[in-house]
Amino acid sequence: MAIIEIKGLEKTYQVYQKKEGLRSSLRGLFSREYKQVKAVQGIDLQIEQGEFVAFLGPNGAGKTTTLKLLSGVIHPTSGTATVLGYTPWQRDNEYRRRFALVMGNKNQLWWDLPAQESFRLHQQIYRIEADVFQNTLDELTDLLDLQDLLQQPVRELSLGERMKMELTAALLHSPEVLFLDEPTIGLDVVAQHNIQQFLKYYQQKRKITILLTSHYMKDVAALCKRVVIIADGLIKYDGSLEGIIKSTDQRKLITLQFRDAIDDSLLAALKKFGNVTDVETPRIKLTVTRDVVPRMLSTILDGYQVDDVVVEDPPLEDVIATVFSEVTAGRVQQIDDDEFESIGDGQGL
Amino acid sequence: MTITTVEDNRIPLRARFTTWWVIFRIAMEERFVYRGDFALGTLMRFLPIITQIFLWTAIFQASPESKIAGYTRNTVIAYYMLTMISRAFSSMPGLCGGIALQVRNGEIKKFLIQPVDMLGFMLLGRVAHKAAYYTIAVVPFAFVFFLCRDFFDGWPDVEVLIAFCLSLFMGFLLGFFIEASLGLVAFWFLEVSSLVFIYNLLSFFLSGHMFPLNLLPGWAYEIVKVLPFQYLAYMPAAIFLDKIPRSELWTSLANEACWLLVFVVLARIMFQRGIQRYSGFGG
Numbered sequence: 001m002a003i004i005e006i007k008g009l010e011k012t013y014q015v016y017q018k019k020e021g022l023r024s025s026l027r028g029l030f031s032r033e034y035k036q037v038k039a040v041q042g043i044d045l046q047i048e049q050g051e052f053v054a055f056l057g058p059n060g061a062g063k064t065t066t067l068k069l070l071s072g073v074i075h076p077t078s079g080t081a082t083v084l085g086y087t088p089w090q091r092d093n094e095y096r097r098r099f100a101l102v103m104g105n106k107n108q109l110w111w112d113l114p115a116q117e118s119f120r121l122h123q124q125i126y127r128i129e130a131d132v133f134q135n136t137l138d139e140l141t142d143l144l145d146l147q148d149l150l151q152q153p154v155r156e157l158s159l160g161e162r163m164k165m166e167l168t169a170a171l172l173h174s175p176e177v178l179f180l181d182e183p184t185i186g187l188d189v190v191a192q193h194n195i196q197q198f199l200k201y202y203q204q205k206r207k208i209t210i211l212l213t214s215h216y217m218k219d220v221a222a223l224c225k226r227v228v229i230i231a232d233g234l235i236k237y238d239g240s241l242e243g244i245i246k247s248t249d250q251r252k253l254i255t256l257q258f259r260d261a262i263d264d265s266l267l268a269a270l271k272k273f274g275n276v277t278d279v280e281t282p283r284i285k286l287t288v289t290r291d292v293v294p295r296m297l298s299t300i301l302d303g304y305q306v307d308d309v310v311v312e313d314p315p316l317e318d319v320i321a322t323v324f325s326e327v328t329a330g331r332v333q334q335i336d337d338d339e340f341e342s343i344g345d346g347q348g349l
Numbered sequence: 350m351t352i353t354t355v356e357d358n359r360i361p362l363r364a365r366f367t368t369w370w371v372i373f374r375i376a377m378e379e380r381f382v383y384r385g386d387f388a389l390g391t392l393m394r395f396l397p398i399i400t401q402i403f404l405w406t407a408i409f410q411a412s413p414e415s416k417i418a419g420y421t422r423n424t425v426i427a428y429y430m431l432t433m434i435s436r437a438f439s440s441m442p443g444l445c446g447g448i449a450l451q452v453r454n455g456e457i458k459k460f461l462i463q464p465v466d467m468l469g470f471m472l473l474g475r476v477a478h479k480a481a482y483y484t485i486a487v488v489p490f491a492f493v494f495f496l497c498r499d500f501f502d503g504w505p506d507v508e509v510l511i512a513f514c515l516s517l518f519m520g521f522l523l524g525f526f527i528e529a530s531l532g533l534v535a536f537w538f539l540e541v542s543s544l545v546f547i548y549n550l551l552s553f554f555l556s557g558h559m560f561p562l563n564l565l566p567g568w569a570y571e572i573v574k575v576l577p578f579q580y581l582a583y584m585p586a587a588i589f590l591d592k593i594p595r596s597e598l599w600t601s602l603a604n605e606a607c608w609l610l611v612f613v614v615l616a617r618i619m620f621q622r623g624i625q626r627y628s629g630f631g632g
Contacts, residue, residue, distance in 0.1 A: 073461050074628040089628060096464040108459055110375065112382040117375050124368040125465045127360070153382075 001085075003177060003209045004047035004070065009079035011040040011065050011233075039065040041233035042079065049176075050207040052199075054214065054224035054241075058324045062233040063213040067179045070211070071101040083177055097126055100170035104182035108166060109154045115165040116150040119172060126173035133172065140168045143198055160191030167195070171202070180212040184219055196222045217316040229323060237323070245319050250289045256300065257308035258282040266304060273299075282307075287314070369473055376477035391486045394433065395493055401429045418564045424590060427500040428561050430493070431586035436558060437482065437490075438517045439524030439581040441475060445548075448532025449541045452627070461624060468529060468620055475525055505591055512598050516585040519605050523580050526612035533616060536623030557583025563592065577608040 017033045018024055040062040047053055055063045068074045070081060072088035072095070081088060086095035102108075109118040123133045141147050144164040149157060154165065163183060170178065180199075184192040200223055203210055214220055220227065221241060229237035229244070237244060254274075258266070262281045270276060273296040274288030288296055293311060300306065313319075381387065409415070409422040420428065448471070451457045460467035505513070531548055535541050553559065555578035562573050562583045573579055584601065587593050593601055 068458075071462055072628075073458050075625070091461060093464040096462065101458075101462050106455065106458070110379060112379050113375065117378065120371055121375055124371045125463055127364065127368075 002046040003049045003051075004045065004081070004083050004211070006043050006045040006066075006070075006081045007079060009040055009043045009066070009069060009081055010038070010077045011062075011069060011074065012077045013037045013039055038233050040069070040076070043230070043233075043235055045228065045235065045238070047209060047211065049209055051226060052203050052210045052212070052224050054212050054220040054227045055230060056213070056220065056227055056320060057230040061231045063230055064181055065233075066230070067101065067181050067211065067213065071099065071179055072096070073101075097173060098175055099177040099179065100173070100175040101179040102166055102170045102181065102183055104163065104180075104185035107154075107162070109162070109169060111155050112153055114151045115146075115154055115157075115169070118154070118165075118169055119150075122169055122172050128173055136172055136174060137168070140171055143201065144168060144194070158191075160187050160194070163187060163191070163195060164198075167198070174206070176208055178208055178210045180210060180214075182214055183212070184214060184216055192216060192218065199223055217320055221316055231324065241316075244323060245313055245316075250291075251287050251314055252290055252293050253277075253285065253287055253312045253314055254293070254296075255283065255285050255308075255310040255312075256306055258284070259305035259307055269303075270296075270300070372470060372473045373477045373480075376474040377481045380478050380481035387481075387485070391482065392489060394437075394486070395489060398430060398433070398493065398497075402426055405429075418561070419592070420561060420564070423500045424502075425561065426497070427502075428586050428590060430497060430500070431589050432558055432582040434490070435517065435520055435582045435585040436556075437486070438479070438585075439520040439556075441524050441528040444471070444475065444525065444528040445532035445541060445545050448529060449535035449539070452533075452535040452623075453539050457624075457627070461628070468616060471529065472525055479521065505589055508595075508598075509588060509591060512602060513585055513589045515602055516580065516588055516605060519602070519609050520580050520582075520585060523577060523605065523609050523612060526609065526616045527577065530612055530616045530619055533619040533623050536619070536626050552578050552581060555579070556581040557586070561587065561592070563587075577605075577612070580605045580608065 013036070014034045015037050016028075017035050018028055043062075043066065055066065057063050065074070069076055070083055070088050072091045075089045084095065084098055086092050088095065109115055110121075119133075119137060122128070123130075128136070141150065144167065146161070146164055146168065149161055149165070154162060157165065167183070183199075184195050187195065196219055199210070199212075202208075203223075210223075212219065212224060225240060227237070227239065227241050227244060228235055256270075258281075260282060262279060262284055267276070267279070267284075270284065270286055273292050274286045276284060276286045278285040297309065297311075301309075405422050405425045409417075409425075415421060417425075457467070460470070504510070527548075531541060531544055534544060538544075555562075555573055555576055557579055558581075562579055563570055565573060584593075584605065588598065588601075
């Protein structure tokens with residue numbers, strides 16, 4: 001049975017609409033207009049034990065709402081969901097001891113006290129045995145390199161250190177399911193990398209199920225085999241990261257380093273194959289479609305002296321930006337069933 | 350009343366006490382972080398007593414009577430000093446606004462995600478804040494009372510002292526649950542500062558903070574007597590000064606217990622309804 005099972009989940013918010021100006025402010029004192037905003041519009045999703053799934057989507061797509069529904073913070077308008085067999089919004093204490101939610105922009109630790117004190121409180125709230133608590137804490141602080149910071153008030157920690165502490169607090173009770181909402185938001189590259197490495201190691205070791213939302217494609221590429229794209233409250237894609245690239249972007253970026261300067265005839269020959277994006281003679285960059293690559297390379301390598309060739313996929317950010325613009329424009333992607341099956345059988349990770 | 354993990358009846362009492370102790374200890378430690386603010390806040394509470402002494406001296410000098418509604422100048426000043434103690438128990442600075450802020454900025458989520466009862470957690474936090482305050486304030490309190498000992502007629506008997514302590518204890522709980530209920534209104538209105546203002550205003554006059562309530566005209570006193578505010582300042586002071594007839598002493602405390610129960614239940618219902626509403630509409 002799937003660890004997370006979502007069927008027809010919908011969430012509609014009521015949002016107060018106020019027109020500009022004092023008059024409408026005064027009118028608002030007596031009667032208010034509300035707009036129904038459908039944050040999630042009928043999601044079906046199954047996540048198996050041990051999967052590390054990324055939730056991607058433009059701002060306001062419904063990612064955080066879904067995480068809030070799954071962690072029981074909000075009630076759905078309709079539909080069902082079970083996590084570990086529990087209905088999240090019933091907020092069963094047993095369920096609350098078995099999952100954790102970390103929000104990158106929300107602080108759960110006591111601001112003025114050292115994190116060690118918050119950890120001690122978590123030990124009590126989650127009823128963790130003293131020796132288990134100490135072992136877990138030692139393991140986590142060791143992995144995240146936090147030993148020297150445990151006695152320092154949280155307010156005096158850097159953003160990266162604070163996020164590591166938040167993660168430690170969330171993992172102390174060894175949750176089986178972890179929801180991560182933008183865990184690397186605002187962090188520098190090194191801190192992001194550290195958190196990624198930690199999450200990767202920890203997830204593989206403990207085989208816990210993680211659902212992550214992030215705008216940093218590096219997080220997603222480093223951590224998640226399965227990607228769910230959500231836009232306008234609907235799932236638009238569910239499959240592998242490679243699958244998105246394959247299905248949405250047929251381009252390759254090619255960099256050629258010639259021995260001699262690039263002349264007009266060479267430039268004209270290259271332009272026949274694709275779009276030249278940068279010329280810094282004797283180096284040239286161009287974008288071509290996938291199927292053209294072999295033909296182009298054989299033609300060029302036969303006719304010219306080439307010192308170096310680099311063929312790469314377009315940056316992930318560009319691909320995802322294309323996907324987002326396509327899904328929001330209504331061109332719905334096909335669900336990649338093959339990928340779904342392979343991960344669904346638990347072989348994906 | 351249970352404090353944390355309400356539904357878990359299986360958890361042994363000892364484990365619960367350890368949890369409560371850790372919450373209490375951490376909240377108390379947090380209180381001592383800002384030493385300067387804490388010390389200043391503690392000492393400033395004593396300033397108004399000087400103005401009160403001058404005020405009531407002037408009132409009694411202008412009055413042809415040496416007693417007003419059974420109070421001499423000394424008893425009124427003693428009364429005022431005792432209400433300082435009552436209010437040290439029943440006032441809850443920042444509680445109502447704090448709850449409202451947590452609702453508004455979403456911090457309340459923490460209590461929905463973790464297996465912990467918010468009201469119980471906050472109550473323990475408040476006990477810790479009060480304990481931290483008394484630990485430091487006991488010295489200046491004792492000193493001021495020693496200096497002003499002549500305003501008192503001596504110690505009351507044991508029965509009155511027990512009733513006094515009980516009324517202080519219930520005053521603390523009543524103050525907590527009234528303000529918590531007000532704060533929980535934020536689930537419906539988000540901003541509660543005007544409500545807090547009205548409450549503080551009413552409490553200021555109707556709790557007997559400024560003057561003994563039985564100085565009020567008879568009809569007004571009869572109204573005030575049925576309201577819960579008197580337990581926040583007037584009742585403990587009046588008990589100590591033996592102004593409550595013995596026959597009414599325990600009935601008054603029973604009434605206070607009833608009000609306490611009303612607000613405990615009200616806060617609980619509001620919390621349950623509030624989080625249902627929050628999770629239904631907001632988040």
